[in-house]
Amino acid sequence: MNEVHFHLAVTHLPIIFTIVGIIVLVTGLISKSEAVKRTAYLIFSIGALTSIAAMTSGEGSEDIVENIDGINESFIETHEEAAELFSILTYILGGLSLIGLWVSFKQITFLKTISIITLLFAFVALFFGIQTGTTGGEIRHTEIRSDPNNATLNNNYREENEND
Structure with missing residues (x-):
C-alpha cells in the first residue's frame, strides 16, 4: 500500500465520523440520553484523529x-486548501466534544447548550468536509467537475474528434 492508497483509505473517515456523530448526537438530544450524547462526543x-491521518498522508499522496x-x-491546490480548513474544523469539533464529555460527566448547568453548540x-x-471530498474527487474524476472545459478527458475527446 503506497501513500496514495493509504490517503484514499483514510480520507473519507473524517467525513463519515462527522455524519455518524451528528446522527448520534441528534438521537441523544431527542431521547435526552447523556450516554448517547457521550457516544457522539467520542465519535x-x-x-x-482520523483527520490527522488524512492530512499527514496527503503530502505524500500529492507528491505521487x-x-x-x-x-x-x-485541482490539487484547491483540495489541499479545503482539506486544511476542514481539518482545523474537525480538530475544533474534537475539542468541543471533549468539553462536552467533561460537562456531561460533571453535570454542569450548560449541558444542553454545549450539545447544541x-x-x-x-x-x-x-x-466543509463535503467541499473537501468534492475537491479531492475532482483531481481524478473529471466527470464531477463543475466546469466541463477543465475536464482533461473531455478536452482529449474533443481534440480527437476535431482531427477526424
Whole structure:
C-alpha cells in the first residue's frame, strides 16, 4: 500500500465520523440520553484523529499524484486548501466534544447548550468536509467537475474528434 492508497483509505473517515456523530448526537438530544450524547462526543473525537491521518498522508499522496499525466496542479491546490480548513474544523469539533464529555460527566448547568453548540458546529464542519471530498474527487474524476472545459478527458475527446 503506497501513500496514495493509504490517503484514499483514510480520507473519507473524517467525513463519515462527522455524519455518524451528528446522527448520534441528534438521537441523544431527542431521547435526552447523556450516554448517547457521550457516544457522539467520542465519535467526533475519533473523527478528529482520523483527520490527522488524512492530512499527514496527503503530502505524500500529492507528491505521487502530481506526476501523473493529465493531473492539473490547481485541482490539487484547491483540495489541499479545503482539506486544511476542514481539518482545523474537525480538530475544533474534537475539542468541543471533549468539553462536552467533561460537562456531561460533571453535570454542569450548560449541558444542553454545549450539545447544541457542538451539533451546530458539526454541521458547519460537515459542510466543509463535503467541499473537501468534492475537491479531492475532482483531481481524478473529471466527470464531477463543475466546469466541463477543465475536464482533461473531455478536452482529449474533443481534440480527437476535431482531427477526424
